[in-house]
Amino acid sequence: MNRLSWFNTVSLTLGFAFLYIPMVILVIFSFNASKLVTVWAGFSTKWYGELLGNEAFLDAAWVTLKVAVLSSSIATVLGTMAAYVLVRGGRFLGRTLFSGMIYAPLVMPEVITGLSLLLLFIGIGLDRGVLTIVLAHTTFSMCYVSVVVSSRLVTFDKSLEEAALDLGCSPAQAFRLVTLPIIAPAVISGWLLAFTLSLDDLVIASFTAGPSSTTLPIKIFSAVRLGVSPEINALSTVMISIVTVGVIAASLVSKRSMVRQQKDEQEAARAQ
Template identity: 80%
Template sequence: MRKPSWFNVVSLTLGFAFLYIPMIILVIYSFNESKLVAVWGGFSTKWYGELMQNEAFLDAAWVTLKVGVISSTIATVLGTMAAFVLVRAGRFRGRTLFSGMIYAPLVMPEVITGLSLLLLFIAVGMDRGVATIVLAHATFSMCYVSVVVSSRMASFDESLEEAALDLGCTPWDAFKSVTLPIIAPAVASGWLLAFTLSLDDLVIASFTAGPSATTLPIKIYSSVRLGVSPEINALSTLIIGLVTIGVLVASITSKRAIQKQKRDELLAVH
């Protein structure tokens, strides 16, 4: 095994330090007794209690979760259908335009996407709220789902589906019983990616949100403009904790799945 050079070690150390030291400082100051963010006044968890009683943040978090679940589900269905057409439909009239429209949101500036959707909602007379945010998030995140699912379907062995059809399955039964279980990890990955993009979005949501629907990123941004409060540090720490737990669970699950697959292969050989 090749020994890493000092340049690589220093570069990685500086990169990780630049990324994670601010997060560590934020977590530490979320337990600060003082109202002043930059002045340590002793250890306390009172700001977590204050956060749990803050109706504005709780309502924004509920709106964010609701929008994320609904929009990612819609985006997964539409993105999977688009991927199926791109991979299985072959050459058809308008394919280049169709694929271009699918991939355009990947490189389109979010400001342009948000402004165009705002003008659309105004033109059709649709009041801005949870529904408009859901439609906006589903619109720009479905292309990510399409890319993930289409990459999996491109390597899919179609002979398995053909065998199911030869055994008497209808095309829908073959898709439901053979194709969908095989591409299910890619579909789940696309859903998680769309959900993450929805939770993280600020620009598009700021164009399409109304007074009755404020997402958590918008609420945090508007609060930070008036000054960083210890409650925001506590909220950020909770988010970091949830993300860390999710990454650990995903890593452990993936590791166990790989170990199980290796054991099954060894048993099959013997």
């Protein structure tokens, strides 16, 4: 079927309008000259200027970025290890508990994760700050990384690793030279996922942050509670643009590498 029926066209149009109109309105009104977010009073970029001059927001953005880079990097290492253990590790004591602990955080309500981690940090007397947010974010995002990476590990041919081992690689070398390059795209998307989850998180960060380590979502949340403000619209626009550019770039890169892979496979098939 190549043409869409009118019903399908209508549902696609309405569906995407519903998904995108709120964000478009948000972006448009970040350029509004008036303080009132709902009444248009001419074009202006002054809210972006105010945003740049707002120390509190810039500080929070810096904390958020630090936390996101640190936690997503640690989570990628731990999550990849966990995925490898789950898919290739064979049997070991407490395997069921381990896989349960990997999947449970994915469906855990954030309020519970946040509360339980906070009670732990207080219990062991760890002062709340950047470190505690990083620990908290690493814990839930490593589970996401592990799910993404293990879904790639499941589909990839184990005999490649075995061939490397037969040809004299140590297990570590086989992992570094054969496995890692093949699962690299999944590891990278795992990192990106962990990074965005960390940037985005309000609830868990609110529980685990100290007074000196406010993250951007906490800042936005406390500002937004008082009502809509054009400065938040400007900040949202900046964040939406970064994500849009990032996602489009990532999809172009993956498309290109897919085309290249197909070409390689075709050539390999011809060479045989």
